[in-house]
Amino acid sequence: MKTVLITGASRGIGRAAAQKFQKEGYELFLICHRDVRDLQEFKGHHFAGDVGDPSFIKSVMDEIESLDVLVNNAGIAYYGLLQDMTFDEWDSVIRTNLTSMFLTCREAVPKMLRKRSGKIINVSSVWGSEGAALETAYSASKGGVDAFTRALAKELAPSNIQVNAIAPGVIDTDMNKHLSQEERSALVSEIPADRMGSPEEAAELIFQLAESNSYLTGQVISLNGGWF
Ligand code: NAD
Numbered sequence: 001m002k003t004v005l006i007t008g009a010s011r012g013i014g015r016a017a018a019q020k021f022q023k024e025g026y027e028l029f030l031i032c033h034r035d036v037r038d039l040q041e042f043k044g045h046h047f048a049g050d051v052g053d054p055s056f057i058k059s060v061m062d063e064i065e066s067l068d069v070l071v072n073n074a075g076i077a078y079y080g081l082l083q084d085m086t087f088d089e090w091d092s093v094i095r096t097n098l099t100s101m102f103l104t105c106r107e108a109v110p111k112m113l114r115k116r117s118g119k120i121i122n123v124s125s126v127w128g129s130e131g132a133a134l135e136t137a138y139s140a141s142k143g144g145v146d147a148f149t150r151a152l153a154k155e156l157a158p159s160n161i162q163v164n165a166i167a168p169g170v171i172d173t174d175m176n177k178h179l180s181q182e183e184r185s186a187l188v189s190e191i192p193a194d195r196m197g198s199p200e201e202a203a204e205l206i207f208q209l210a211e212s213n214s215y216l217t218g219q220v221i222s223l224n225g226g227w228f
Contacts, residue, residue, distance in 0.1 A: 008074030012173030052095035061107035153218030169224025193225025
């Protein structure tokens with residue numbers, strides 16, 4: 001049975017990914033932020049903690065003997081002017097969205113090297129390449145995810161480990177629940193597909209990357225309804 005570790009699996013894209021991998025017969029290792037009961041719909045191994053905490057990630061990885069797929073999905077947004085952002089707010093965005101990937105990959109790669117195979121899939125954002133006003137820290141963290149993905153892909157290609165990312169546009173999850181109905185409509189009117197994406201569509205692409213051939217690596221694949 002193949003194994004997958006998914007971060008941020010309690011809701012949104014991560015939850016849809018966990019549902020997809022479970023349906024496809026994978027053994028699940030799932031991380032949520034606060035309470036393992038948030039993962040009770042799934043079989044497998046459940047952990048609650050902060051993906052930006054090195055000792056938490058190490059303790060999770062110590063429980064996993066063999067890993068086929070790592071999905072780095074957990075992330076947070078921050079909206080506001082850069083000059084109003086505190087150091088702790090900045091640090092929290094970078095740590096959750098980018099440093100977490102260093103922490104999980106540092107532990108996962110030796111497990112994959114032992115088998116000479118593995119897939120790492122990172123969840124970036126359209127803002128990683130485009131940049132968004134009022135989301136400078138978020139955009140910087142996701143730009144970091146894009147570069148991290150391309151660089152690590154080159155480092156690991158000789159060892160038959162593939163590293164790719166998906167860069168969603170707007171997916172209908174809690175991350176966008178702060179938007180008013182008017183703001184949602186205005187946003188959707190900018191998207192050629194005339195709708196938000198669903199978490200299931202993002203999960204489907206993550207799964208396709210997990211099952212893709214070994215020549216596909218170092219790519220940041222947009223999933224945005226033609227938006228950018
Ligand atoms: P979401 O808010 O529903 O889910 C985020 C998940 O990350 C939650 O499960 C949350 O508990 C977890 N998480 C947050 N901080 C954590 C921490 N410190 N430790 C452990 N877990 C933590 O949002 P989502 O839309 O499902 O987001 C998933 C990913 O998709 C994120 O990386 C986000 O940046 C990215 N993304 C989302 C959109 C969108 O429009 N929804 C667009 C582009 C990219």
